[in-house]
Amino acid sequence: MFENTLSFARETDEKDPLAQWRSAFHHPVVDGQPLLYFTGNSLGLQPLTARKAVDHELNRWAKLGVEGHFSPEDPWYTCHKKLAGPMARIVGARESEVVCMNSLTANLHFLFVSFYRPTGERFKIISEAGMFPSDRYLLETQVQFHGFDPAEAIVEVGPREGEHVVREEDLLAAIEDCGEQLALLFLGGINYYTGQLFNIRPLTEAAHRVGAIAGFDLAHAAGNVPLSLHDDNVDFAAWCTYKYLNAGPGNLGGIFVHERHGTSFDGPRFAGWWGYDESKRFLMQPGFQPIPGAEGWQLSNPPVVEVAMLSASLAMFDEVGLAALREKSVRLTGYLLYVLQEEFGRRPELGLRSITPEDPAQRGCQLSVQLGGTDRAFFDRLRAEGVSADFREPDVVRFAPTPFYNRFEDIWLLGAILRRLLEEQQ
Ligand SMILES: *Cc1c(COP(=O)(O)O)cnc(C)c1O
Numbered sequence: 001m002f003e004n005t006l007s008f009a010r011e012t013d014e015k016d017p018l019a020q021w022r023s024a025f026h027h028p029v030v031d032g033q034p035l036l037y038f039t040g041n042s043l044g045l046q047p048l049t050a051r052k053a054v055d056h057e058l059n060r061w062a063k064l065g066v067e068g069h070f071s072p073e074d075p076w077y078t079c080h081k082k083l084a085g086p087m088a089r090i091v092g093a094r095e096s097e098v099v100c101m102n103s104l105t106a107n108l109h110f111l112f113v114s115f116y117r118p119t120g121e122r123f124k125i126i127s128e129a130g131m132f133p134s135d136r137y138l139l140e141t142q143v144q145f146h147g148f149d150p151a152e153a154i155v156e157v158g159p160r161e162g163e164h165v166v167r168e169e170d171l172l173a174a175i176e177d178c179g180e181q182l183a184l185l186f187l188g189g190i191n192y193y194t195g196q197l198f199n200i201r202p203l204t205e206a207a208h209r210v211g212a213i214a215g216f217d218l219a220h221a222a223g224n225v226p227l228s229l230h231d232d233n234v235d236f237a238a239w240c241t242y243k244y245l246n247a248g249p250g251n252l253g254g255i256f257v258h259e260r261h262g263t264s265f266d267g268p269r270f271a272g273w274w275g276y277d278e279s280k281r282f283l284m285q286p287g288f289q290p291i292p293g294a295e296g297w298q299l300s301n302p303p304v305v306e307v308a309m310l311s312a313s314l315a316m317f318d319e320v321g322l323a324a325l326r327e328k329s330v331r332l333t334g335y336l337l338y339v340l341q342e343e344f345g346r347r348p349e350l351g352l353r354s355i356t357p358e359d360p361a362q363r364g365c366q367l368s369v370q371l372g373g374t375d376r377a378f379f380d381r382l383r384a385e386g387v388s389a390d391f392r393e394p395d396v397v398r399f400a401p402t403p404f405y406n407r408f409e410d411i412w413l414l415g416a417i418l419r420r421l422l423e424e425q426q
Contacts, residue, residue: 002334002335002338002339004338004339004342004343004412004415005412006409006412008408008412009335009407009408009409009411009412010408010409012335012408013407013408013409016328016407016408017324017328018320018324018325018328018403018404019407021316021320021404021405022404022405022406022407024047024048024049024316024404024405025045025046025047025048025246025404025405026045026046026047026048027045027405028045028388030386033386034386035386035387035388036386036387036388036410036413036414036417037388037405037406037410038387038388038389038398038399038400038401038406038410038414039388039389039390039398039400040243040244040246040365040400040401040402040404040405040406041192041220041224041243041244041365041366041398041400042243042390042400043242043243043249044223044242044243044244044245044246044247044313044402044404045246045404045405046246046248047246047312047313047316049312049313049315049316050248050308050309050312050313052312053308053309053311053312054305054308054309056308057304057305057308058305061304068304076301076302076304077301079302079304079307079308079311080099080100080101080298080302080307082307082311083099083100083307083310083311083314084096084098084099084100086311086314086315086317086318087100087254087314089317089318089322090222090223090227090245090314090317090322091218091222091227091229091237091239091254091256092226092227092228092229092230092231092232093229093230093256094230094259096259096262096292096293096294096295097229097230097256097257097258097259097262097293097294098254098255098256098294099254099255099293099294099295099297099298100241100252100253100254100255100302100307100310101252101253101255101274101297101298101299101300101302102252102253102299102300103240103250103252103253104134104217104219104238104239104240104253105134105135105138106253107238107253107254107255108135108138108217108238109138109142110269110270110297110299111215111236111238111255111257111297112138112142113268113269113270114236114261114265114267114268114269114297115184115213115215115235115236115261115267116142116146116183116184116213117183117267117268118143118146118148118153118183119183121180121181122180122181122182122183122211122212123143123146123148123153123181123183124152124153124154124155124178124181124182124183124184125139125143125153125154125155125182125183125184125185125186126155126156126157126171126174126175126178126182126184126185126186126187126207127139127154127155127156127157127185127186127187128156128157128158128166128171128187128188128191128198129156129157129158129159129166130158130191130193130194131156131188131191131217132188132192132193132217132219135186135188135217139154139186140154155174155178157170157171157174164194164355164370165191165194165196165355165356165357165362166191166196166198168198168199168202168203171187171198171203171206172202172203172206175203175206175207175209175210175212176206176210178210178212179210180210180211182207182210182211182212183212183213184207184212184213184214184215185203185204185206185207185212185213185214185215186214186215186216186217187203187216187217188216188217188218188219188220188221189216189217189218189219189220189221189222189225189227189237189239190218190220190221190224190225190363190364190366191220192219192220193368193392193396193398194355194356194368195220195356195357195363195364195366195367195368195398196356196357196362196363197221197225197357197361197362197363197364198216199362200216200227200228200229200232200234201228201231201232201233204232204233204234204235205233208233213235213236214233214234214235215234215235215236215237216229216234216236216237217237217238217239218237218238218239219239219240219243220243220244220364220366221239221364222239222240222241222243222244222245222254223241223243223244223245223246223317223322224243224244224329224364224365224366225326225329225364226322226323226326229256229258230258230259233258234256234258235257235258235261236255236256236257236258236261237255237256238253238254238255238256239253239254240253240254241253241254241310241313244402245310245313245314245317246313246316246404247306247309247310247313247314248306248309248310248313251306251309251310252302252303252306252307252310255294255297256294257293257294257297259293262292262293262294262296263292263293265290265296269290269296269297270299271288271290271299272298272299272300273299273300274295274298274299274300274301274302275288275290275291275295275296275297275298275299276288276289276290276291277289277290277291278291316404320404325403325404326403328403329364329365329401329402329403330360332365332401332403332406332408332411333360333363333364333365333366333367333401334360335408335411336367336399336401336411336414337354337358337367339411339412339414339415340354340367340369340415340418341354342415343415343418343419343422344418344422346419346422346423347422347425349373350372350373350374350422350425351370351372351373352369352370352371352372352373352374352422353369353370353372354367354368354369354370355368355369355370355396356368364400365400365401365402365403366398366399366400367398367399367400368392368396368397368398368399369396369397369398369399370395370396371395371396371397372395374425375395376391378421378425379391379397381421382397382417382418382421385417385421387414387417399414
């Protein structure tokens with residue numbers, strides 16, 4: 001099905017129905033050389049339309065001043081609302097279930113205020129071992145805030161001895177084991193380190209069976225794989241938009257609150273005026289009355305320039321459709337796996353290998369390569385050759401070819417560089 005040749009890569013690119021999208025992005029050039037960019041999982045490239053969208057808002061600010069908030073055309077006052085439709089399509093939600101606000105870690109803390117409400121009997125959180133550090137700190141400090149000991153309250157489920165990814169059966173067993181002590185199942189949709197995609201629906205069901213809440217950090221899943229948060233009955237989720245969603249460094253996060261909570265939530269929340277019933281917001285009265293749905297969790301008025309960049313990017317997702325992106329992604333990452341296996345196979349004694357599940361249903365576009373008998377210096381040499389990948393302690397390099405702007409040729413080129421470096425490797 002695949003061939004590790006330049007002609008095969010080029011022919012595949014020529015037949016790729018999404019090939020023209022590559023030129024809709026700026027491609028970084030270092031020392032006169034375009035980078036082989038495999039770091040869309042860290043920071044997505046800039047769409048050409050971003051600058052125009054930003055200029056448009058800067059011009060309006062210059063011309064309109066405060067009048068921009070309520071100008072008849074595209075008022076800033078409601079500018080975040082235009083994100084809800086496209087964002088809901090990305091995560092498989094109803095429009096009223098999503099809102100874009102703040103940033104990821106902050107949003108998770110706010111969602112935990114509402115959805116992690118431990119009692120003396122039910123206080124445990126199950127997560128996957130090796131979570132992104134920010135999520136780990138979130139869990140530790142939330143648990144401590146409620147007066148519990150992280151060592152007792154946080155149950156981490158890791159890979160079995162000699163394995164690299166977590167077995168779903170082990171997560172299900174841990175949920176059963178915790179039973180009535182389980183307050184919250186909290187997982188990355190895709191683990192940032194191994195690239196493992198969790199099966200959201202059965203895990204959510206299992207959490208619900210023991211009376212717990214199911215929440216997900218979708219930083220590495222949103223815009224990477226199709227999601228169906230509403231139908232999967234997920235309670236809450238949050239994600240960032242600067243990775244696969246190409247919205248620019250540090251741009252707004254997204255949250256999901258299932259409508260069964262959103263419409264009639266009487267639990268705690270930390271509120272701000274932007275979550276307040278819009279018809280009465282400017283009466284400036286005490287007594288918080290939330291907007292029904294996810295918007296009721298908003299705190300502050302949205303940053304207009306960030307919204308403009310995010311909106312420009314989401315418009316591209318709507319135009320292409322996540323299904324078409326995923327179809328190419330499965331093939332592109334399949335090709336990467338094939339090329340890596342062939343190149344690493346030339347020096348088996350070094351033990352370089354992908355630790356990401358090979359089954360496309362259990363991963364997104366990222367492959368995580370364990371450096372085996374090589375070390376960090378090997379990664380530094382890759383960098384010097386113009387390959388943008390990233391190194392994560394202790395010994396993994398992550399490659400994330402994205403269907404929007406990576407070519408099959410990029411992967412062949414990476415293979416050729418790896419071959420040369422591996423020949424030189426002692
Ligand atoms: C990228 C990432 C973050 C980053 O959090 P910010 O609050 O946006 O800085 C957090 N968690 C995970 C799993 C991530 O992948």
